[in-house]
Amino acid sequence: MEDVEHIEKEVKLIDANGVRLDGRKYDELRPIRIEAGVLKRADGSAYIEWGGNKVLAAVYGPREAHPRHIQDPARDLVQCRYNMAPFSVSDRKRPGPDRRSVEISKVISEAFSSVVFKEQFPRTSVDIFIEVLQADAGTRCAGLTAASVALADAGVPMRDLVAACASGKIGGVVCLDLNKEEDNFGDADCPMAVVHGTGEIVLLQMDGHLTYDEFQKAMELSLGAADKLFELQRDALRRRYSVTLEEILRETPPPAPAPPPEEPREFEGMPEEPGMGSDVDKELHDDDLEPEGI
């Protein structure tokens, strides 16, 4: 009975049974769905739905870095733009870069800098675009997880996939993957990004306070979540090509007809009879492009 006045004072983010507002346990993720290759014009792309978050990631490159003065003669740049759509939050977000999105862009590009093989593409830039269509806390983790899939989809050489998930503290309990209410009214939020194979942490931020022990617990939760996310990322990439995989396995190369030898043509621009160009093809397309006698 005396509890009644308590309830009015503050929202209980996690009840005595350890169940959160949305019915999750302390170590549960929100439902997540990832799809790779959703955009046609970008070199690589991915879309992620993570609870209430809807995030689109696109990757271009490696391509010539512009303006020229930002080029690095020894390695490529990993540039990232994190942007929230004006309609992504309940109050209209004023469009354009602000302090927060500039910061997130910076930490995400630094996270990917450590996994992309930058030495292979000197003077170029890999551009990552993260567009948040709908936000529900944890957009930088969702964006980073999607961007990692988009990078792989673009064929950018990289050491490993990166997955990110936040942990935080609500009502004194360390919990995984805070949602909007938990983030707004919770005690701490700590996003981290993990390289799958090595367990390296490539992004680590914190809002609020955690003790050392709480932080250890949060890190453990996030590392566990990263493994689950990795599986979702891997499945998304496999799914993109799975239709073709079966076909690849069954594939038998067609028999190659031997091109008939013929005398070299001397005249340029002369209308050819169809079927005469085979000496050109042979030279252009054989694996060893050794020029024949010139």
Next chain:
Amino acid sequence: MEGSGAAVRQIVIPGEAVGGPGLKPGPGTFKSGSQILAAQLGIRSEREGHVSVIPLNGRYLPQRGDAVVGEITDMGPSHWLVDINAPYPAPLHATESPWRVEFGDTGRYMKVGDAILAFVLSVDEIKRIQLTMQDRDARKLNGGMLVEISPTKVPRVIGKSGSMISLIKDMTGTRIYVGQNGRIWIDGPDDGAATAVLAIRFIEDRAQAVGLTEAVRDLLETETRKTGRTSP
């Protein structure tokens, strides 16, 4: 998906183990400790003790000897700059052109916007590219049209020792050059060229399909019948 573990080809994602001791890392892979891991999304391939990953997607990276279809984007007194769809600028020096070009006279031979078939002369360790047209097959491409496809699908368009591309050329009566950079130049009668483009797009969409050559032959036959052309 991995039902056929014995199959030679298997899709790998970056960071996935593709081989251990006894194998050497080839293109698209890297070594981490004793393991060889994939650096790219692609198909695992093992050949002569080397394990490599054939990328399923990605940009064109020039290699020495590649035939490329390029477009002139800029001109200097003794060179042309060519766009070959690579992340780097590709200059063609006047001495590497098929003509004797006087200093400052580059514009008389090729202007901005012209298309050429050239060869990659060299790519150095900092990815500086040089092109050459000192080759029997290199030429300025007059007339015709350019089609662009993903560079990873070029081998399928060409086919085994050129089988696919000669099929398209024979059945459409067109002249076609396929650059390793994914640019394809097509010249010929309008309906034939249109059919060739259709066939190339068909191959691009189904790059991994079985019996692609036969499917393309069927497509070309129905198309040529539609346009009323008899295939030569």
